[in-house]
Amino acid sequence: MGEPLVSTGARLRLGTRGSDLAVTQSGMVADALAELGGFDVELVRVRTEGDVNRAPLAQIGGTGVFVTALRDALLRSDCDVAVHSLKDLPSAPADGLTIAAVPTRAEVRDVLCARDGLTLDTLPTGARVGTGSPRRAAQLRATRPDLTVVDLRGNVPTRLGKVTSGELDAVVLAGAGLSRLGLLDAVTDYLDPSVMLPAPGQGALAVEVRTEDLVPGGELAAAMAALDDVTARAAVTAERALLARLEAGCSAPVGAFARHTDGALHLDAVVGSPDGTRLLRRSASTRTAGPTLDETGALTAEAVTAARDLGTRLAETLLDAGAADLMPADVPATAGTAAAGVVRAATGEERMDSDGA
Numbered sequence: 183m184g185e186p187l188v189s190t191g192a193r194l195r196l197g198t199r200g201s202d203l204a205v206t207q208s209g210m211v212a213d214a215l216a217e218l219g220g221f222d223v224e225l226v227r228v229r230t231e232g233d234v235n236r237a238p239l240a241q242i243g244g245t246g247v248f249v250t251a252l253r254d255a256l257l258r259s260d261c262d263v264a265v266h267s268l269k270d271l272p273s274a275p276a277d278g279l280t281i282a283a284v285p286t287r288a289e290v291r292d293v294l295c296a297r298d299g300l301t302l303d304t305l306p307t308g309a310r311v312g313t314g315s316p317r318r319a320a321q322l323r324a325t326r327p328d329l330t331v332v333d334l335r336g337n338v339p340t341r342l343g344k345v346t347s348g349e350l351d352a353v354v355l356a357g358a359g360l361s362r363l364g365l366l367d368a369v370t371d372y373l374d375p376s377v378m379l380p381a382p383g384q385g386a387l388a389v390e391v392r393t394e395d396l397v398p399g400g401e402l403a404a405a406m407a408a409l410d411d412v413t414a415r416a417a418v419t420a421e422r423a424l425l426a427r428l429e430a431g432c433s434a435p436v437g438a439f440a441r442h443t444d445g446a447l448h449l450d451a452v453v454g455s456p457d458g459t460r461l462l463r464r465s466a467s468t469r470t471a472g473p474t475l476d477e478t479g480a481l482t483a484e485a486v487t488a489a490r491d492l493g494t495r496l497a498e499t500l501l502d503a504g505a506a507d508l509m510p511a512d513v514p515a516t517a518g519t520a521a522a523g524v525v526r527a528a529t530g531e532e533r534m535d536s537d538g539a
């Protein structure tokens with residue numbers, strides 16, 4: 183984040199999905215762009231297949247269902263800016279579009295929201311824990327093989343409601359979503375990354391624009407540079423490079439978390455078999471700290487390359503250790519999770535709103 187820029191008053195249409203979380207996230211970026219760039223920002227509602235289709239997420243086709251409609255709206259010039267949850271973005275870049283800013287990252291960890299203040303350690307044997315994420319299911323099963331993992335979709339309030347109603351003993355959610363919705367009171371346990379690595383990019387937003395609009399020295403480029411958080415960008419660059427190298431779709435159980443300590447970037451990653459009986463976990467660090475910012479306050483090309491190389495290198499370490507054998511082939515995750523005995527819960531009359539974004 184930089185100094186506020188001169189007010190332009192230019193109109194900027196910001197495309198957003200309709201869920202509470204998407205609207206909240208988009209509103210935060212809209213406010214920041216109004217403040218940093220003086221833009222007159224208008225929110226434009228875009229429906230995505232993930233919002234419309236009531237089938238289980240894994241059957242709709244996984245990666246990108248929440249993203250494609252927003253990207254199409256950008257490319258058709260129905261809007262000028264799109265805000266995505268970074269963890270929902272496929273690792274491949276989109277033609278004609280650029281992630282112009284990664285704002286300061288929110289809570290990265292997954293959290294447990296359980297009845298009666300229970301934690302992952304104190305949940306009774308056989309407790310029913312809801313999650314729609316194979317990554318969360320695998321790590322839950324690895325640490326608590328006795329738990330019954332119940333497949334679950336729906337927006338955040340819907341998922342929390344399954345605990346209030348007594349249908350489930352607990353649910354696992356991204357802390358970032360709860361934090362942005364002001365629902366952190368529901369959290370009974372912040373899951374340490376040593377037990378539960380978050381999804382690559384979790385807790386971060388991606389602000390995407392048409393590449394041709396990013397004129398160097400222009401108002402939009404300046405506002406995006408001010409919105410960009412280089413620490414967050416370096417971290418998610420490493421996490422997404424890992425994901426890209428593993429060629430994992432969003433249904434593959436891959437967790438990754440990069441953070442800066444002592445001037446170096448550290449990356450932890452896990453690949454799990456869908457049944458959580460085998461987890462491969464490795465970590466790596468950038469070897470040299472080096473200069474990370476250029477004179478404009480942006481990440482240097484070297485720093486971006488170093489972060490990317492870190493992710494790629496750790497992915498290769500995981501592949502050398504047999505990660506490919508753990509990952510399901512490019513098939514819907516349903517097969518893997520069903521084989522693993524994940525119980526599919528009826529999701530009732532809720533809006534199909536991703537598993538919560």
Ligand SMILES: NCc1[nH]cc(CCC(=O)O)c1CC(=O)O
Pocket residue numbers: 267268269270354355356358359383384385386387536537538539
């Ligand atoms: N999978 C959907 C999704 N995409 C982003 C978030 C939360 C916000 C974030 O991680 O930035 C969520 C909900 C969840 O996983 O509980």
